[in-house]
Structure formats: structure tokens, C-alpha cells
Amino acid sequence: MIQSLRSLLLACVLLLWMVPSVQADFTTEQALVERLTAAAPKLDRRVLAKAVAAMHCAVRSGAEPSDRLAVIDFSLPSSTPRLWILDLPNQKLLLEDLVAHGQRSGDNYATEFSNIVGSHQSSIGLFRTQESYSGRHGYSLRMDGLEPGINDRARERAIVIHAADYVDPSWVDRQGRIGRSQGCPAVRPEIVETVVDSLKDGQFLFTYYPDEAWLASSSYLNCQPGLIASLTER
Numbered sequence: 001m002i003q004s005l006r007s008l009l010l011a012c013v014l015l016l017w018m019v020p021s022v023q024a025d026f027t028t029e030q031a032l033v034e035r036l037t038a039a040a041p042k043l044d045r046r047v048l049a050k051a052v053a054a055m056h057c058a059v060r061s062g063a064e065p066s067d068r069l070a071v072i073d074f075s076l077p078s079s080t081p082r083l084w085i086l087d088l089p090n091q092k093l094l095l096e097d098l099v100a101h102g103q104r105s106g107d108n109y110a111t112e113f114s115n116i117v118g119s120h121q122s123s124i125g126l127f128r129t130q131e132s133y134s135g136r137h138g139y140s141l142r143m144d145g146l147e148p149g150i151n152d153r154a155r156e157r158a159i160v161i162h163a164a165d166y167v168d169p170s171w172v173d174r175q176g177r178i179g180r181s182q183g184c185p186a187v188r189p190e191i192v193e194t195v196v197d198s199l200k201d202g203q204f205l206f207t208y209y210p211d212e213a214w215l216a217s218s219s220y221l222n223c224q225p226g227l228i229a230s231l232t233e234r
Helices: 002-039 045-060 169-175 192-199 212-217 225-232
Strands: 068-073 083-087 092-097 125-135 138-145 204-208
Touching (some): 002 092, 045 068, 045 125
Antiparallel strands (some): 068 083
16 A cells, blocks of 8 residues: 555656646747747748647657658648748748649649659658759759658658759649659759758758648657657668
């Protein structure tokens, strides 16, 4: 009986110790969302909040903090700007522009997503950007998907940020949308250097779509540090 009471008391003490920490994290996260919303008013606040929450979960799970956060909102049509790059230390907007989705993800709207090699579909979820390089599409940026089964085959699929001539507003006038990629988040040639230099070497990229299964199961959106740690150790 005494041992049980001691265990209960210890659990209560631990809970009381954790609550201020959790509350502080929540307050900091909310404050960042508010400031970034003011800097990027055209970025849906609800999407931004999910991106910040996923990023913070990754950091709490052991990932290095980043200076940049990129958000792609695939619920928007390709004919409108849906890529945002945010400067986190200064809490300001660096870029807002067009970005392509995969050929088999949809027409003007992307509605289908995949983690399968050769699918020519985009992937959703949280990514970590990696090294820049010069390849078939010129100056480009590799990235790794952090969500198993959702986007973790990004490198194997050669999903990179690169320039493409078809990411051009004039395409919208001709056919109602910009061109489509083989799954890569392609950008306008005029901005590729800015995009790659802003995001290379370990920044976070969050691609959003209101997929109910993913929203309910993502270890980053429903922060599960223990599960994330076990997955990254494999």
C-alpha cells in the first residue's frame, strides 16, 4: 500500500514538472505561428500551424533546429503561389511563389500522392533538405522524407527541388495551370538559386494536403517522439 502511494506521488510530481514545459513549448509555438502569419498573410494559418508543429516535434525528438521553414500547400491550385520560404530567426517571409506537382497527382489541383518509385506523384509530409548539386536540371537540392510510408523514399525516387521552364505564369493563361513534374517540387528558373541557397543543408520543408489518413496518423503532426526516435534509429 505504501509503495503504491509512493508510486502515485512520484507520478504526480513528474506530471506537475512536465506541465510547465509542455505549456512553454505550446506558447512558443503559438507565438511563432502568429508572427509568421503576420509575415505571410496569404499562407493559410492552419497549414502554417501544422508545419510549425511538425517541425517542433522533429526538434523535440532530437533533430537539429533550422533557420528556414518552407511550406507547400497542395490544397491550392498550381496556378497560384503555394510555396512559402520563411526565415525563422527573423520571423519574416523570404519568398512566395509557384511550385509544380507531379504529373499523376492531378491537373491544376494535386489530389493523389505517393511514396512509390516511378509513380510520378508528389509526396506530402515533413522533409529535411540536404545537399545542393548541379545535375540534369541545373542547380538543384536533394531532400530526405522523414515520414515512413509517406515520403521516406524521396531520395530513392530522386525527388528534388529543381528549375523547370514549365513553372511559368504564361502557362496559366494558355491552359489554366502550370506544367507538371515527375513528382518534384519544381520552381521557376528565375528563383531556383534563391530557393536552393535558402533551403540547403538541413532546413525543414513541409508539404500539406488535407489527407485524413495522414493527418490522423502522422507521428509529427500527432507528436510521438518515442516512435520517431525508434524509426530514425533503424
